[in-house]
Amino acid sequence: VITPTFTFIATAEVVALLGLTPVLVDVDEDTFCIDIQALERAITPKTKAIVPVHLFGQNADMESIMKIAKKHNLYVVEDACQSMGSRYIFGNGNRQHSGTIGDIGCTSFFPSKNLGCYGDGGALFTNNSELAEHISIIANHGMKVRYHHDAIGVNSRLDSIQAAVLDAKLPHLEEYIANRQSAAAYYNKRFACNSSIKTPIVASYSTHSFHQYTLRLEGIDRKKLIDEMAQKGIPMMIYYPIPIHLQTAYKNLSNKQYNLPIAEKLSDTVCSLPMHTELDDEQLDYIATNFLNIISHCKSN
Known part of the structure; x- marks a missing residue:
């Protein structure tokens, strides 16, 4: 399968x-x-x-x-x-x-x-x-x-x-999704000019309901960023830190040797900002402002 x-x-x-x-x-x-x-x-x-x-x-x-x-x-x-x-x-x-x-x-x-x-x-x-x-x-x-x-x-x-x-x-499902899409659009606009942030790409063949707002970081110390965001009361998550082929339970499930570099790269660089249906403008501004301020001094070596 x-x-x-x-x-x-x-x-x-x-x-x-x-x-x-x-x-x-x-x-x-x-x-x-x-x-x-x-x-x-x-x-x-x-x-x-x-x-x-x-x-x-x-x-x-x-x-x-x-x-x-x-x-x-x-x-x-x-x-x-x-x-x-x-x-x-x-x-x-x-x-x-x-x-x-x-x-x-x-x-x-x-x-x-x-x-x-x-x-x-x-x-x-x-x-x-x-x-x-x-x-x-x-x-x-x-x-x-x-x-x-x-x-x-x-x-x-x-x-x-x-x-x-x-x-x-x-x-209310369509309303929930519209709220998430609106929050994602706000994030996208705030982060558009930052070369360290790659915002989510929506494919031409799909709409996006934004269960998560997951972006990619370029040249950023992700752990430091997440720790400092937490100090501001803003939770960030990593979905997913280890791809399945590198998980202990699945390494020996077959004799197959995997070479899956994109997944491994994503696991090292993605992070997700708060995303739900009740995010208001004040909350979004607080999250985005702190994210941009903190990311400016979280460059990786």
Whole structure:
């Protein structure tokens, strides 16, 4: 199962837990999503599926991915956990919601997500009615009829209270995304003339819902920057400090020797500023002003 190495561990984790082999590939330096050429090079007769990740709120190049999948008769499972509400834009101008293009789409309702509940939660999407029924059976202990277990299943039912929270928040999703996009536009404008900062690039084939505002640093002591921002009460995060192919649990999972320089470079240079739906102008100004002031004296050797 081919998936990018620069992502949250859950993407590869579920593949390994199922006894399958995650084949990790590099990402595009601009979009942080799976590199299309790297994906195609990784396909072998053993390949069964592709799991693209729509990282930080932006879609991977799904039109190209679906063409490759069709060519090689592969399934596509979209990891849309961070991209709820974003749209993929096809070459003909048609738009489609993230997570609705492949055979299955997966999303997360973790509280920090664009559409979050009050605890852990998630959902799967598919346009295949037969597959939908099978997924529903697995999610309910393998039952279609109560106490008749036709498949090996799990307890993966969303709690009613979480569903109620999501039902109340869903009508506001577009508003949430617009607020995030507005905050991202503010950051972009403030940082545009600083050569040490590379702001997020939005691909022509995708809208961006900005689950995270992740930028790249050039010639900056990242640890010093994060420490000094914390002293100002501004949290910064690194998503993700170690790509999956360098994680201890995955180093010996296969005999494959990886050379994935873009992911490793990104892990050394990315950082994420605060991003949520309630950021106001005063907060944004405070964050951006301090970020620019601190970064000016955090040059790396």
